[in-house]
Amino acid sequence: MLTPEGASYSRSQCKVLGLFMLLLMLGLTVMSWFLLAFMSGGCDGNACTHEDQIVPDVPESPLLSIFVSVASYRDPECKDTMQDIFSKAKHPERVFVGSVQQLATDIEEACWRPGLKWGQQIRSITVPFSEARGPTNARHLAATLYRNEDYFFQIDSHTTFRQDWDEHAIAMLDRCPSAKCFLSHYPPATGDPGLQVPVLCMSHFDEGAQMPSFEARNFDLQVGEFMESPFVGAGFQLSSADVLLEVPFDPKLDMLFVGEEILYSARLWTKGWDMYAPDMNLVWHHYNRSEHPNVFRDRTEEWWHPQQGANARARFLLGMNETAPPGETPSSLAFYGMGTARNLTDYWRYAQIDPWERVADSQQKFCHKHVRRRAALPGPQPAAGATDAAGQNATARKLLQPLLHRPSP
Template sequence: MELPRIFVSIASYRDSEGPATVTDLFARAAHPERVFAGVLWQVIPGDDDDCIGGEAPASHVRSLTVHASESLGACWARHRILTELRRDEDYVLQIDSHMRFEPGWDEAFIAMLQRCPSPRPVLSSYPVPYQLPDRLGERRIPVQIAKQFSDQGGLLLHSRALPYECRPQAPLPSAFVGAGCIFAPAAAFDEVPYDPLLYFQGEEITLAVRLWTHGWDLFTPDDVLLYHDYSNERGRPRHWSDNRDWATLSARAHARLRCLLARELPADPEAMRDIARYGLGTRRTLEEYERFADLDFRRRTIGPRAADGRFGSPLDDGEVRRARAFSRIFNERTWGCVETRSGPGSTLAATAAMRKSLLKLLQRLNVRSLLDAGCGDLNWFGPALDTLDLYLGIDVSPEVIDYVLGLHRGRRGVFFNVADVVSDALPSADAVLCRHVLTHLPNAQVQAALENIRRSGARYLIATSHRGAANAEVEPGGWRAQDLCAPPFSLPPPAFVLQDGGGTELRVWDLTAG
């Protein structure tokens, strides 16, 4: 069986470590026959003859050589490598030209990618340092963190390190990338082509946001596979030292960055060139990235999660669509009710009789803890909170949870969290309440939610149902009448039925029966 192939992108600017990097790349691979390097040598002939070469099979190294004066910077070089030298390899490893490798790095990277809890993972971080010629640094797990915003609006990244003996068992979720160590399926670079018009600062944060909004999940490697020379003991020339136009290139790149992330229209039209091709994705929004990463690009603020490099598990596309749909309903007051954003069916007056009946039933069933899965703004149930020992309110919309936390913070036995009844592990409670929640979900997601509720260990399910409804399909956030006792759900007859107005029923199932 043919091994999956890895394309390694190396942009080398007048770097005498470039040849040694190529040599070590192949020497340390478990299967060098599957490794193909693409190198752009940017040199001054006669001055930089020691900056080209390396010991590797000639058929496995594809290279371009340009005069250093023609170079337009690292992003320009990486773009050329990925578009002109890459073929149909399965994976891409992007590195710098001053690196060392652990034995078996190729097998380890592929295995690590498979440990990521996502179907679309990208591994990236700042590698551990080494000192010339081959003194490898202490093995630690670098975790990228947000340090500060520059005056030009770029986010400067740094890293903290986990002791190697405390390394995680799987790659950690991240919001950032380090351009000198990125390992991903080749499809990531097909969908998110490298932007040649960026310069230096801004390369990493724009790439991270673009990957994330295209639906790729970022992870910190859980082991040490690469080492990087961060020193300049060799006096290695930098592009901005050689190129008289570097300030123009940098200013234009910063304007491009601010357009992309802070929504500022640049004065220089050149900064907008091909911006659609190198723009954000549509699977997730910039605002969703800012919420996930704990950043605000317009205000240039860094939250504690970004500063610490601690991020939640990535959401799949279904979770993103559900969160987006219910946040939109909440933020836009879709149902047009002044009293409550949950709609006219959740006003205090409309729910008075049902609420009285429900509280009597909860007392009769000895329900002392309640998981309200899809709590909304809690308008209709708020007066009943004190009748329970424990109330757990969850909602897929972060805005909803922020809202109810502000209203009920400090109440004894009342807790809220962002969670998805379809896909997240649910806390244990005597009963699960899903009032006017499942009616907004596609049938397959309703079935997944019902299975999830059963797994929670709750004794009772209390959910909205409509007798005789056809259970038509609906998009997340839409609505249709729903009969949970009819196919495809086919729940057994409920133990109790409460009238909830307008032909709607609140049915109660004993999950311990049968």
């Protein structure tokens, strides 16, 4: 046999060469098969079947987050409250705290202990107690620490929590009979077994402040039973975080105490939020803290004058004064005023209060156990936590963040 170059090979040499080439091609094929199986299967060296092949995990949906607002004035109990927030949450990784601490000493009155495991999830503003401007201003400052979480939860700095409170809170908003649900009340006192739920249903006039004020009555409620309330308390507020953008806290209510809650109640209602008591107790509050510092006792010579200005501002926004406070106009007050979803006059009628004649009769309407339940929705129900009340306006929140974080005047 002649090759192209003219070299000659015997027939037997050609057979050996052909067999060698065949074996080489077969070896390359087998190696390719094993390499492909190794890259796609990962079965510890065993032969792979469909059942053995590794399937990538489907990532779980991210946990809905909760922003907890805590305003503290020289409160040595705040450390315990902060610890309770995280240690009793079922998912502490989804909890973020906005803390405003007004201090005379960093050691006794600071709101967290060094080394707190979840300390990186606490955002804080520290104010010298001598510059404190009262509880309403502190709540405004705390709200500026909000960073687009799904839920808003406001408490006082001397509060203890139910175990797994975060899961209960989100489930409670799922059960609420309104898409714009705002849950609030005066929590039961520390040490109370908490079998009954306080509902803000009674009202009267505080003649000193010339403002409506209110109080609670206890009711036996089952899970899913919600009682309407025309009022909200500052020490327990739970809702979608959209409320922080729709009903922002007013920074010009220095030293206001009586009047803070009725003003915020009216603003919520006129902006379309429906107010209910929670259907179970999530927290307990330490009342009668006469032994602890208080801004009005600490600054006896300084609080009265700014409080009168704040009271006049609140009364004007509530339609109880005809003249706007000095330096303000109706348009300058609009951002912190009433909404357009419902009328202020209708709110007074709804709450059974006549602010001009100083007649308050809310208990006749609200202090009876008339409960509402969430209506069954047609079709498949959303998974727990996927509520109507949370996350609907995420895009709007991002667009309106600059308004929320505007500096205090």
